[in-house]
Amino acid sequence: MVSSDKGKHTMAEETRSGALGIATRNVNLWYGSFQALKQVSANFQQGLITALIGPSGCGKTTLLRSFNRINERFSYVRTAGEIIILGKNIYDPDVSLLELRKSVGMVFQRPNPLPLSVYENVVLGMRLHLPSHELGKEKLDQAVETALTDVGLWSDLKDRLGAKATSLQLEQQQKLCIARLLPLKPEIILMDEPCSSLDVDGTRAIEELMFSLRGRYTIIIVTHNMAQARRASDECMFMLLGEMIEHGRTQDLFLTPRDPRTAEYIEGRYG
Numbered sequence: 001m002v003s004s005d006k007g008k009h010t011m012a013e014e015t016r017s018g019a020l021g022i023a024t025r026n027v028n029l030w031y032g033s034f035q036a037l038k039q040v041s042a043n044f045q046q047g048l049i050t051a052l053i054g055p056s057g058c059g060k061t062t063l064l065r066s067f068n069r070i071n072e073r074f075s076y077v078r079t080a081g082e083i084i085i086l087g088k089n090i091y092d093p094d095v096s097l098l099e100l101r102k103s104v105g106m107v108f109q110r111p112n113p114l115p116l117s118v119y120e121n122v123v124l125g126m127r128l129h130l131p132s133h134e135l136g137k138e139k140l141d142q143a144v145e146t147a148l149t150d151v152g153l154w155s156d157l158k159d160r161l162g163a164k165a166t167s168l169q170l171e172q173q174q175k176l177c178i179a180r181l182l183p184l185k186p187e188i189i190l191m192d193e194p195c196s197s198l199d200v201d202g203t204r205a206i207e208e209l210m211f212s213l214r215g216r217y218t219i220i221i222v223t224h225n226m227a228q229a230r231r232a233s234d235e236c237m238f239m240l241l242g243e244m245i246e247h248g249r250t251q252d253l254f255l256t257p258r259d260p261r262t263a264e265y266i267e268g269r270y271g
Contacts, residue, residue, distance in 0.1 A: 021046035027081035038242040051233035059242040068104040105181035111173030113165035147179040171202035191221040207232045
């Protein structure tokens with residue numbers, strides 16, 4: 001794990017060269033003696049929504065969390081292989097974890113807004129990552145309006161910016177969690193079952209938001225919901241026992257899967 005950010009290149013500096021999305025090359029990951037990922041190699045196209053599917057324990061979330069290296073918070077995690085994000089191997093020694101996690105944002109299963117105001121939730125990342133002379137009120141105000149507009153919350157919350165974020169409806173909380181990533185201008189947004197705590201209307205709203213962000217961001221979503229994977233992704237990746245079994249256009253994977261294990265899973269015969 002990188003111990004210091006001093007003198008590191010920013011991910012933005014390293015990734016503006018036109019390289020596309022994410023590429024994994026023979027990625028292996030162990031939790032202690034248990035191997036959770038096995039020789040995972042795949043290409044994730046920039047600007048598309050890719051769904052990771054498979055039964056519980058197949059390695060979906062582990063792979064997702066490898067893209068911003070948060071698995072490494074645990075000392076017993078060991079990795080091998082390469083993960084190329086927009087042209088840069090994130091395991092290179094000159095990669096700053098701070099900059100990586102600005103470029104690769106994460107949304108979790110349950111909304112996790114901080115017990116602060118809506119306004120402060122959106123600008124928190126800016127306060128943490130930007131020098132104070134860049135944090136004038138006008139700039140912060142504009143960032144809040146832009147981020148909340150992008151996630152469809154501005155009209156509802158523009159007069160409630162001082163309200164506690166934890167008082168919002170669950171759907172609004174999850175949208176706010178996405179909004180607070182945007183001022184840092186991430187390249188990639190990771191979503192770990194972002195609709196698992198939402199009702200049908202909330203799920204629809206988050207899926208519509210994903211489509212509105214598609215193109216500007218590369219979105220990777222873990223989901224157990226086959227209907228969601230089919231309707232809300234451009235590409236789909238099926239994982240089983242830590243291996244990448246099949247990866248392709250969502251329509252192709254669901255209608256004409258190449259691997260019989262993929263067919264068995266999407267037809268509900270196991271998992």
